[in-house]
Amino acid sequence: MALMFGDEEFEMAWGELDEPLLAGGWELFTETMGVRIYRLYSKETGLYEYKVSGSLDGCPPELCSEVYMDLNYRKHWDSYAKDDETTVFDRTDPASEELSCFGSELVKHG
Numbered sequence: 623m624a625l626m627f628g629d630e631e632f633e634m635a636w637g638e639l640d641e642p643l644l645a646g647g648w649e650l651f652t653e654t655m656g657v658r659i660y661r662l663y664s665k666e667t668g669l670y671e672y673k674v675s676g677s678l679d680g681c682p683p684e685l686c687s688e689v690y691m692d693l694n695y696r697k698h699w700d701s702y703a704k705d706d707e708t709t710v711f712d713r714t715d716p717a718s719e720e721l722s723c724f725g726s727e728l729v730k731h732g
Contacts (some may be wrong), residue, residue, distance in 0.1 A: 642675045 642648070643659060651661040657676035664671070677684060689695065 638673075638675070642673055648673065 637643075642660060643660075646662065648660045648662045651659045651672070653659070655676075655678065657674060657678060660673040660675070662673075663669075663671045
């Protein structure tokens with residue numbers, strides 16, 4: 623189940639489309655095919671928060687969102703997605719022709 627985040631969080635994510643804000647300990651986790659994934663570890667919760675930035679040429683936004691947000695299917699291709707340990711917050715712009723999935727998730731560390 624996806625949890626929609628509020629307008630303030632959406633505006634913050636929108637402001638990061640061209641250049642993600644990485645102050646405060648964000649680190650580049652991986653980069654491939656024009657997509658960068660950053661993560662931020664919280665010692666207090668033991669969770670990582672992730673930011674995904676980039677475009678996937680030839681991948682419609684609806685398909686990207688569907689694959690990314692389907693946590694049952696995601697467990698087949700993402701070894702970091704665990705049962706009851708991943709919460710995805712999503713806000714998309716369905717009118718956009720480019721990938722516009724703003725994603726933030728918390729994943730239990732370890």
